[in-house]
Amino acid sequence: MNKKLCIFFILSLFIVFLSLSLVGCGPKAQNKEQVKTIKVWHWMSDREKAFLELAKRYEIETGIRVNFELYAPSDAYAQKVRAAAQTNTLPDIYGILGEKRDFASFIKAGYVYDITEEMDKNEGAWKNKLFAKALSVNEFGQGNSFEVKPGIYGAPIDVTNMQMLYNKDLLKAVGVDPSNPPRTWKDLVAVNRKLKAKGIQGLVSGWGETWMIDCFASNYAFNIMGKDKVLDTIRGKIPYTDPDWIKVFDLFREMRDEGIFASGIVTMVNKTAEQLFANNRAAFAFNGSWCVNVYRGMNPDLNYGAMLPPEASDKYPMTIWGGAGSSFMVNKQSKEAQLAVDFLKWITDAPQQVFLSKETQDLPSNKNSLKDMPMVLSQFANAMDNTTHPNAWGVSEFPVVIEAFDKGIQSIIIGEKTPEQLAREVQQVKEREIAKKQ
Amino acid sequence: MRTKTIFQNYLFVLPAVLIFSIFYIYPFYKVFTLSLCQWDGIARFDFAGNFIGLRNFIELFQDKIWWGAMLQAGYITLIALTFQNALALILAFACDRNIKGGHIYRVIFYLPLVLSEVVVGLVWKWIYDGNYGLLNHWLASMGFSNLVTDWLSNPNTALTCVAIIHCWKGFGWGFIIFLAGLQTIPRQLYEAARVDGASSWQMFKSVTMPLMVPVFILVSILTILGTMQVFVLILSMTDGGPGYHTEVPVTRILASMVDSSRFGYACSQGVMFGMVLLAVSFVQIKLSKYMKQA
Numbered sequence: 152m153n154k155k156l157c158i159f160f161i162l163s164l165f166i167v168f169l170s171l172s173l174v175g176c177g178p179k180a181q182n183k184e185q186v187k188t189i190k191v192w193h194w195m196s197d198r199e200k201a202f203l204e205l206a207k208r209y210e211i212e213t214g215i216r217v218n219f220e221l222y223a224p225s226d227a228y229a230q231k232v233r234a235a236a237q238t239n240t241l242p243d244i245y246g247i248l249g250e251k252r253d254f255a256s257f258i259k260a261g262y263v264y265d266i267t268e269e270m271d272k273n274e275g276a277w278k279n280k281l282f283a284k285a286l287s288v289n290e291f292g293q294g295n296s297f298e299v300k301p302g303i304y305g306a307p308i309d310v311t312n313m314q315m316l317y318n319k320d321l322l323k324a325v326g327v328d329p330s331n332p333p334r335t336w337k338d339l340v341a342v343n344r345k346l347k348a349k350g351i352q353g354l355v356s357g358w359g360e361t362w363m364i365d366c367f368a369s370n371y372a373f374n375i376m377g378k379d380k381v382l383d384t385i386r387g388k389i390p391y392t393d394p395d396w397i398k399v400f401d402l403f404r405e406m407r408d409e410g411i412f413a414s415g416i417v418t419m420v421n422k423t424a425e426q427l428f429a430n431n432r433a434a435f436a437f438n439g440s441w442c443v444n445v446y447r448g449m450n451p452d453l454n455y456g457a458m459l460p461p462e463a464s465d466k467y468p469m470t471i472w473g474g475a476g477s478s479f480m481v482n483k484q485s486k487e488a489q490l491a492v493d494f495l496k497w498i499t500d501a502p503q504q505v506f507l508s509k510e511t512q513d514l515p516s517n518k519n520s521l522k523d524m525p526m527v528l529s530q531f532a533n534a535m536d537n538t539t540h541p542n543a544w545g546v547s548e549f550p551v552v553i554e555a556f557d558k559g560i561q562s563i564i565i566g567e568k569t570p571e572q573l574a575r576e577v578q579q580v581k582e583r584e585i586a587k588k589q
Numbered sequence: 590m591r592t593k594t595i596f597q598n599y600l601f602v603l604p605a606v607l608i609f610s611i612f613y614i615y616p617f618y619k620v621f622t623l624s625l626c627q628w629d630g631i632a633r634f635d636f637a638g639n640f641i642g643l644r645n646f647i648e649l650f651q652d653k654i655w656w657g658a659m660l661q662a663g664y665i666t667l668i669a670l671t672f673q674n675a676l677a678l679i680l681a682f683a684c685d686r687n688i689k690g691g692h693i694y695r696v697i698f699y700l701p702l703v704l705s706e707v708v709v710g711l712v713w714k715w716i717y718d719g720n721y722g723l724l725n726h727w728l729a730s731m732g733f734s735n736l737v738t739d740w741l742s743n744p745n746t747a748l749t750c751v752a753i754i755h756c757w758k759g760f761g762w763g764f765i766i767f768l769a770g771l772q773t774i775p776r777q778l779y780e781a782a783r784v785d786g787a788s789s790w791q792m793f794k795s796v797t798m799p800l801m802v803p804v805f806i807l808v809s810i811l812t813i814l815g816t817m818q819v820f821v822l823i824l825s826m827t828d829g830g831p832g833y834h835t836e837v838p839v840t841r842i843l844a845s846m847v848d849s850s851r852f853g854y855a856c857s858q859g860v861m862f863g864m865v866l867l868a869v870s871f872v873q874i875k876l877s878k879y880m881k882q883a
């Protein structure tokens with residue numbers, strides 16, 4: 152009797168467990184009110200409040216509910232989106248974090264709606280409102296190396312760029328006119344010598360996050376050898392051992408030897424770098440336009456300005472990374488794809504962009520929303536014409552080459568490698584990857 | 590009747606087998622099949638279309654950074670096996686005696702273990718910081734300014750700094766296991782040894798050590814398996830830098846998967862890493878059997 156009872160108990164438990172698991176996998180109950188709803192996934196915890204407010208306004212205006220779902224940090228979000236793609240559970244609107252190659256994979260797998268037609272409607276009314284540089288990040292041109300059908304696949308909701316920040320008070324303290332920060336590499340080195348003499352740290356940045364090194368180095372690569380040569384290197388036509396690349400690597404050697412770097416820069420996360428700069432512990436920072444909001448939170452009295460990185464060569468203009476800060480894509484398989492597109496049009500419209508910019512201190516993606524901005528933010532906005540972004544180049548470097556490049560620069564900074572050594576190593580990795588592809 | 594009993598027995602283990610199959614065997618099978626493929630983790634997975642045979646493994650054997658990361662994990666493991674476990678054993682001995690406030694010490698020694706690894710990593714990163722870190726501040730104020738350095742950005746100190754924190758964070762469970770082991774040793778054995786005139790060292794050598802061998806084996810196996818997989822601490826303190834100086838196998842797997850979108854290669858790294866750990870555990874079990882017999 153006992154045995155039977157026991158078996159019965161185990162079987163019941165098993166059935167209950169199984170039923171619960173299956174119920175969990177089933178579709179959710181339909182809302183009785185049948186309110187049309189769009190689901191948006193994002194990772195921007197700093198913008199969550201503003202998004203929720205916009206969702207409220209949108210529901211009042213159109214009767215369509217927008218559910219913003221935040222998944223942070225961004226690494227976890229990126230993984231969630233990939234997993235959702237595999238299980239076909241992507242929301243109506245989402246953002247893709249990663250390189251252009253990842254974006255292309257999403258498109259080719261059929262997860263991203265082509266919004267070119269929508270952009271071009273009414274003589275390009277939507278497209279013309281947005282910064283072209285921001286759009287180009289979400290655009291695939293004719294004959295792109297990713298073999299994606301040409302078109303626009305995402306809408307930028309803000310723009311960003313990476314520049315140098317300078318602390319006006321610290322420059323003043325060493326006798327440098329804060330209205331005339333260093334414009335050339337020589338000036339930067341000269342100013343740094345004065346700073347060093349007074350025990351003030353030079354450049355601070357989160358170079359423990361290697362993409363920031365990549366960004367800084369490619370600014371100077373564009374400045375020293377021009378865009379075509381940089382892209383030809385990525386295409387494999389020019390080796391990294393080219394003298395121009397060695398010049399780029401040598402800038403890091405020079406900065407190390409001149410003591411321009413703040414202590415611990417190679418393992419520093421950007422948050423720490425931001426704290427140091429905001430607390431007047433370093434005269435220069437290399438950071439993105441989002442820093443305006445960050446510094447305001449850390450030290451509202453910080454007296455600083457933004458400038459293009461000082462030019463190391465007069466051959467080519469200084470070009471900085473910039474473009475779409477964050478973009479949203481519409482899920483091609485969504486039943487509410489059209490509603491989702493309409494919402495993206497609305498959120499990128501001037502009133503919403505002004506609201507977002509005011510709330511978050513980010514640069515708006517809508518060209519007609521650049522008003523009432525803090526001075527530093529306008530300095531960032533004015534540099535949008537100087538921007539470029541790897542996602543807009545049409546070609547992309549092998550990730551392992553990027554890793555060897557960035558980690559190698561860290562090695563130069565810690566005095567382990569020479570520029571020539573690094574050039575050889577990066578080229579070796581590049582050749583290995585090319586050989587694998589063939 | 591016998592068939593019925595067998596059926597019942599199987600029925601009892603069925604839920605466990607099912608759970609084990611779903612959450613362990615199937616993922617392992619999946620990881621192994623993926624390790625034979627080239628796949629970016631986004632496109633629909635098609636085994637036949639993505640199959641590349643053993644190419645990932647061949648590349649992995651030639652990947653100097655991977656083997657460097659393995660050696661670095663080995664270095665942390667070596668420090669954990671020696672210093673961490675020695676510290677745990679000494680403290681377990683101390684707490685095994687009837688000392689005042691013994692329970693408080695036990696809680697204190699166990700405390701680092703229950704702290705979040707991310708929190709520990711960030712706090713120690715701040716202590717080691719070259720700009721406003723406590724360690725440099727203390728060193729300078731005690732007159733050791735020549736020792737002041739960027740602890741985590743200096744390639745000569747970064748890995749050891751991480752290893753020390755790993756030991757500090759992890760010695761608590763070794764301590765608890767050692768303490769439990771010590772408390773299972775019958776007190777009469779010590780009393781008998783004492784009556785025979787044995788010194789403290791002789792009691793340790795001839796009573797404690799032989800009876801603690803299984804505990805030593807258990808702790809060392811767990812230390813190796815746990816430390817080789819160290820990851821969160823490194824991610825929050827150095828993210829593998831400067832250069833590749835604090836990279837460990839799990840950070841490399843993550844880099845292949847997230848930064849390079851090479852899921853197949855990441856899986857081959859996972860399989861290889863699993864095999865290395867299995868081999869180490871196998872050798873250790875064999876060694877410990879030999880030790881027990883000796």
